[in-house]
Amino acid sequence: MWTRRSTRTLKKECGDRGVSVCATTVSKLLKDMDYSLRVNRKTIAETRHPDRNRQFEIINETKKYFEDSGQPIISVDSKKKELIGNFRNEGKAWTKIVNEVLAHDFRSQAIGVGCPFGIYELLTNLGTVIVGTSYDTPEFAVESIKIWLDEFGWKRYPCAKELLILCDAGGSNGFRPRLWKYALYQNICKVYGLSIRICHYPSGASKWNPVEHRLFSFISKNWEGNPLRSYDVMLSLIAGTTTTAGLLVQTILNEKEYQKGIKITDDQMKEININKHSVLPDWNYTISLN
Numbered sequence: 001m002w003t004r005r006s007t008r009t010l011k012k013e014c015g016d017r018g019v020s021v022c023a024t025t026v027s028k029l030l031k032d033m034d035y036s037l038r039v040n041r042k043t044i045a046e047t048r049h050p051d052r053n054r055q056f057e058i059i060n061e062t063k064k065y066f067e068d069s070g071q072p073i074i075s076v077d078s079k080k081k082e083l084i085g086n087f088r089n090e091g092k093a094w095t096k097i098v099n100e101v102l103a104h105d106f107r108s109q110a111i112g113v114g115c116p117f118g119i120y121e122l123l124t125n126l127g128t129v130i131v132g133t134s135y136d137t138p139e140f141a142v143e144s145i146k147i148w149l150d151e152f153g154w155k156r157y158p159c160a161k162e163l164l165i166l167c168d169a170g171g172s173n174g175f176r177p178r179l180w181k182y183a184l185y186q187n188i189c190k191v192y193g194l195s196i197r198i199c200h201y202p203s204g205a206s207k208w209n210p211v212e213h214r215l216f217s218f219i220s221k222n223w224e225g226n227p228l229r230s231y232d233v234m235l236s237l238i239a240g241t242t243t244t245a246g247l248l249v250q251t252i253l254n255e256k257e258y259q260k261g262i263k264i265t266d267d268q269m270k271e272i273n274i275n276k277h278s279v280l281p282d283w284n285y286t287i288s289l290n
Contacts, residue, residue, distance in 0.1 A: 006023075007023040007024075007026040007027045007030075008023045010023075010026045011023045011026050014026070049202045049203055049204075051202070051280055052202040052205065054279070054280065055199075055200075055201070055202045055280055055283055055284075056202070056205075056208075058199065058279060058280065058283075058284055059166065059199045059201070062164060062197065062199055062284075063122070063164070063166075066162070066164045066197075067122075067123065069162075070159075071157070071160060071161065071162045071163070071164065072121065072123065072153065072156070072157040072160050072162075072163050072164070073121070073122040073123055073164045073166070074119050074120065074121055074122070074145070074148070074163070074164070074165055074166070075119075075120045075122060075165075075166040075167070075209055075210040075211040075214075076117070076118065076119050076120075076141070076144075076145065076165060076166070076167050076173055076211060077117075077118055077167060077168055077171070077173065077206070077209055077211045077212065077216070078115065078116070078117050078118075078136045078141065078171055078172055078173075079116040079117070079118055079129075079216050079219070081113050081114065081115050081136065082113065082114045082116070082228055082234065083105055083107065083110040083113060083114075083228070084110055084111045084112045084113060084114050084228055084229070084230060084231055084234065085102070085109055085110040085111050085227075085228075085229060086101050086102050086227055086229050087101055087102055087105045087110070087227060087228070088101045088102075088105070088227065089101075089223060089224065089225060089226055089227050089228060090224065090225075091221075091223075091224025091225040092224060092225045093224060093225030093226055095225075099225070099226075099227055101227050111229075111230065111231075112133050112231070113133065114131050114132075114133070114228065114231065114234050115131065115132035115133070115134070115135070115136045115140070116129050116130070116131050116132075116219075116238070117129065117130045117131075117132065117136070117140065117141060117144040118211045118215050118216055118219075119144065119145065119148045119211070120210050120211040120214055120215045121156070122166075122210060124156065125214075125245060125246055125247055125248075126152075126156075126247070126248055126249075126250075127211075127214075127215040127241075127247060127248070127249040127250070128148045128151075128152060128249070128250050128251070128252070129215075129219070129238050129249060129250075129251045129252075130143075130144035130147055130148070130251075130252050130254050131231065131234060131235060131238070131251060131252070131253050131254065132144075132254045132256075132258070133231070133253070133254070133255050134255075134256065134257045134258045135258045135259070135260050136171075136172050137172055137179070137258045137259070137260060137262070138172045138173065138177045138179035138180035138183055139179060139183050139258050139259075139262065140172065140254075140256075140258045141172040141173045141180065141183075142180065142183035142184055142187050142188065143183075143187065143254070143256070144254070145165070145184075145188065146187055146188055146191075147252060147254065149188070149192065151250075151252065152250065160194065161194070161195060162194070162195045162196070162197060163188075163194055163195070163196050163197070164197050164198075164199070165196060165197070165198045165199070166199055166201070166209060166210065166211075167198065167199075167200055167201070167209065168200065168201055168206045168209055169200045169201060169202060169203045169205075169206075169283065170203065170206075174200070175198075175200045175282050175283055178263075178264035178268075178269060179262055179264050181269075181272055181274060181285075181287060182264045182268055182269065182271075182272060184196055184198075184287050185271070185272040185273070185274070185287050189273075189287055189288055189289055190289065193289055195286060195287070195288035195289075196286065196287045196288070197284075197285075197286045198284070198285055198286070198287070199283065199284050200282075200283040200284075202283070214247070215241075215247070215249070218241050218242075218243055218247060219237075219238055219241045219249070222237055222238075222240060222241040223237040223238075231253055235251045235253060238251045239251045272287060273287065273288055273289060273290060274286070274287050275287075275288070
């Protein structure tokens with residue numbers, strides 16, 4: 001049983017039924033019966049894969065192996081695409097004046113779009129966000145990881161031989177897109193000779209991906225109430241994100257145009273040296289040169 005009627009409306013309805021009561025008493029009676037105004041709580045997962053717990057165990061075991069061997073671990077994902085322009089940004093911010101923004105969020109009035117791709121380093125508590133201006137594609141996801149390697153990764157892990165990537169089961173870095181695997185092999189494995197192990201979080205479990213709650217959540221809090229009027233503003237707000245635990249974030253703007261719908265043929269897939277693991281092979285595999 002629930003209702004959204006106000007206590008004054010309930011008082012009137014009680015009066016119509018011959019019960020004389022004031023609005024304050026209605027409120028007290030509701031509280032005595034454990035009624036209160038409540039919001040919806042997202043607790044029901046639409047998809048609960050039977051191997052969900054086993055995959056979490058595999059991820060924890062793999063993380064422990066890489067931590068003990070000192071090899072890099074990154075958690076990656078794409079953040080929600082944002083319109084760049086004088087548009088309303090949810091939340092509140094301390095300011096002396098009210099930010100006046102456009103009444104409607106029309107794409108035609110935007111300077112462009114910002115597609116943030118986040119890379120969170122579990123061993124160092126450092127984040128890197130590559131902001132794209134085109135489409136969120138598997139090619140963009142892999143190139144973002146390559147940019148991270150070139151700019152920061154090799155400096156922090158000069159002796160790296162393996163790289164563990166934790167990512168969601170869907171999206172541009174999901175386990176289904178062929179281009180994700182093909183681009184990892186062509187643009188990272190073949191270029192650097194690096195062996196890449198990929199572990200996907202189960203479907204419907206993306207909120208446990210570290211990049212979500214250790215990077216993206218704090219970025220969202222930091223830019224609350226601040227209109228993303230330009231790419232510089234967006235990059236500045238992302239780079240200004242810090243936490244008491246010592247999180248630092250670096251940002252890079254990637255203005256390259258990426259095309260949607262690129263198909264990878266069966267012959268191209270045969271070029272990839274991919275080793276699917278014996279347990280849950282769709283979610284756990286290694287891509288390497290040999």
